[in-house]
Amino acid sequence: MSNQLLLSLKEVLVSYHKKEIFKDLDLIIHRKDFIALVGKNGAGKSTLMNVLTDNHEIDHGEIWKIDNLKISYFNQNFFFNDESQTIEKEIDSILVNKNEDYQIDIFCNYLGLDKNSIIKNLSGGQKRRVGLIKTLINKSDILLLDEPTNHLDLDTIIWLENYLKRLDCAILCVSHDRQFLKNFTNKIFWIDRSKIKTNNQGYAEFENWSTALLAQEERELQNRKQFVNIEVNWANKGVKARVKRNTRRLEQARELQQNLDQDISAFKKATKKIEVKLVKDESKNFRHVAEFHNASFYYNAPQFLLKDFNLKINKKDRIGLLGTNGSGKSTFLKILLGEVTLKEGSLKIRQELEFSYFDQLRNDLKDTKSIKKILVPSGGDYLKANQKERHVCSYLKDFHFDPSKANDPVGSLSGGMKNRLLLSKVLANPKSGLILDEPTNDLDTDTLDLVESILSEYNGTLIVVSHNRDFLDKLVNKILYFKGNGEVIIFNGGYHDFLAHKEELIGTSIDVKSFDKSDQSSKKLNNTARKKLTFKIQYELDNLPNEIDKIKEDLIMLEKILSDPKLFEEDQNRFFQTSEKIGDLQLLLEKKEDRWLELLEMENQ
Secondary structure, rough: EEEEEEEEEEEEEEEEEEEEEEEEEEEEOOOOEEEEEEEOOOOHHHHHHHOOOOOOOOOEEEEEEOOOOOEEOOOOOHHHHHOEEHHHHHHOOOOOHHHHHHHHHHHHHOOOOOOOOOOHHHOHHHHHHHHHHHOOOOOOOEEHHHHHOOOOOHHHHHHHHHHHHHHOOOEEEOOOOHHHHHHHHHEEEEEEEOOEEEEOOOOOOHHHHHHHHHHHHHHHHHHOOOOOHHHHHHHHOOOOOOOOHHHHHHHHHHHHHHHHHHHHHHHHHHHHHOOOOOOOOOOOOOOOEEEEEEEEEOOOOEEEEEEEEEEEEEEEEEEEEEEEEOHHHHHHHHHHHHOOOEEEEEEEOOOHHHHHHHEEOOOOOOOOOEEEHHOOOOOOOEEEEEOOEEEHHHHHOOOOOOOHHHHOEHHHHOOOHHHHHHHHHHHOOOOOOOEEEEOOOOOOHHHHHHHHHHHHHHOOOOEEEEOOOOHHHOOEEEEEEEOOOOOEEEEEOHHHHHHHHHHHHHHHOOOOHHHHHHHHHHOOOHHHOOOOHHHHHHHHHHHHHHHHHHHHHHHHHHHHHOOOOOOOOOOOHHHHHHHHHHHHHHHHHHHHHHHHHHHHHHOOO
16 A cells, blocks of 8 residues: 655745746655755755745645644754753653653653753754754654754764654655765655656665766757757748748747757756866875874863874875764864864974865854955955966856855855855865865755865875765775774774774674763763862853853844845945944854853863
8 A cells, every 4th residue: 555645736836036946846745755855055955845834935836735734844943942941841842742751861862962951051063953853753744854964973873864764754854965865765856947856766876867867858958959950040041931831930940949048058057067176286295294192182181082192194194083072073173273282292293284174163254254255365356276366256156156146245155055165265275184074064966076076186184074974985094983081993994994893993882772872961961060160160151151142132133134135225334334243243152152162161071
């Protein structure tokens, strides 16, 4: 018996600011459809989810749903009922079946959360996990997931994909993690030029299927081109008798040519691959570019993040950093970048080694700055990319940005486009070392292909923090696994090789069903740790969340003012003053959040 039909769309038209997002859209969703929603950034993935949740009206067409259809939506804009209460109370407030409150403990255990933690004291990544629990804990008919694996470590991602496989609902998922999609989906919705193409084999078949479809379309365009050429040649020779029949044929030839040109242009745009070639490094190949010797680091002894650590990094090493959140990966990067200093031991870095740094927090991107200003901070229209002078608009086009929007503010970009912009900046002139901290978050498949292609040619030292298994498997040849308590396991080989030996290396079971972080979480958040802080620092830590919330409220108010499309024309002074205030507040917010995280790290050691 086939699975129950839950929802269907028929001949749906959806537009946004007079731009057609979907045209003549037809789709159906059945129970147990585990769907990978695929498409370029800006193709309409979020719009489709908003249509399904009635948060975006359709302009034309029909939407059918079963009675009492329940849809849960996990996206980037989740909210909390009361951030001053504990995780447990927040989740319990939306729990439909109070007899199942034991699930709060189960979910918090798997997602590495202490249910007694106050929500306003959590990091952004921890808040996302709470939002994910709120989405999953109540039974739904359709589950919409927008980048659910962001800020999850690999063990938790494996647990999540196994959990999703067991659900008796439909799932529509957007994710940059190809392996995650391959492991649990059985259907594909591919958004391509305002249409949705469907495949019933799951994401594992996406590459072969999409390539075959595009090849077929290219053949059809060639056949159309031959036919149109015949018609146009006839028209160019002139119509001897201006009878209605010949005049109509002439009009049809011109119409065919115009439509063909539009379709060919759209096809080329859809299939265009970004190609950026790195200039080969001709410098001398030193065997070792950096060396840790008996290195130790801690914020508060005796809780070590590195202890008696020894490692030689070669010039062409491609190192992946793994480990649970808080195990020391970010601190390791800060030590390499010179932002913090070892407590004991030494780190010798060869003078020739300089790092370009991709920061997942995107601290180099200021929302009020223009896209152009990010690439050319000193001004002008040209930047140096791979030792060649390039016009900034031409370079932006390589990364699928619209050159006409070069002067738009960074704040107008989506999360994926911001990552793409930062990558374009970092990859314009990568130094002899590259540090990439979660570079794949929110990227579409085309940009992922680009980054993988560039990095495969990169000749320097590469260090990557990523939970994207497919990405790691293609790029790294050495793994540093941060166990915690200062211990780091060094494994020579790729990610899947490491996974095969993980249990014997770490000495603990990797059965995701028994994976338990609750003890670690509770230890980090207990009252004993809090007593280590002085009264003054404790007072600062307790008050920072309120200060951060106040800044965020002010930013929302100012951004609402700036969102008025008539503001610039009617009051330019207010527009620039508001923009400047937003910039100042964002800098202040970053400082406050950095200080808050620093104090939390002190408290939790």
